[in-house]
Amino acid sequence: MAGRPLNATAASLLGFLHEGPKTGWDLVTTAQERIGKFWSLTTSQVYRELAAMERDCLIEPGEKGPRDRKPYALTDAGREAFSEWIGREPGPENIRHPLLLTVAFAEHLPPERLAEMLAHYRAAHERQLAGYEDLLSHHDLPNYSAATVEFGIAYERAVLAWIESMDKRLANEG
Structure with missing residues (x-):
């Protein structure tokens, strides 16, 4: 792989x-559907990476289709680079959870406000x-x-638990 x-x-x-x-758009859509809940990636990142991977000969563009969208295909170098990457140790995860940050300093919040935030997060996590x-029960x-x-x-x-x-901690304080 070059570069x-x-x-x-x-x-x-x-x-x-x-x-x-x-196409780039197909990749954005696929990524959002399949990995978007645990790996954030923006449309601009996708197109930036496509340009870099094309320069590095990891992908090659096909003929432009409707709306000037061009499909990209893997090259042998792209398959080799992916094979090398997938075999590497993934590395540690990094938890970035906005609610946890707020709770770390919750002593500075009225308990009612914290309860509102928890209710908001509960609803979002239930959804x-x-x-x-x-997804698991209706898709193959x-x-x-x-x-x-x-x-x-x-x-x-786990988040809901x-x-x-x-909630119990807040109730015990009241």
Whole structure:
């Protein structure tokens, strides 16, 4: 691979291209649907990575289609770069959870306000849990894609259990 080491965003795009040629827009949509809940990626990142991967000969553009959209396909160098990336140790995760940051300083909040925030997060996580459960039960997902959805279900249940424990903590203070 020429140039730079493959980053996780570029690697995910190469992973999706293993399924066949896709336009930038197709890749944005696929990424949002399949990994968007646990890996953030913006439209501008996708197009920036596509340009860099094309320069590095990891992908090649096809003929332009409707609305000047061109599909990209993997090259042998792209397959090799992806293979190298997927075999690497993923590295540690980094929890960035806005509610946890607020709770860390919750002594500076009126308890009613914290309760409102918890209720808001509870509703959002209940919706997300329902969405994951629907996805798992109504779509024929590939085996490992289903495993990521199952992780999402477990995560949402854990967050909801934690929110319930926070409700009890607040009730004990009152």
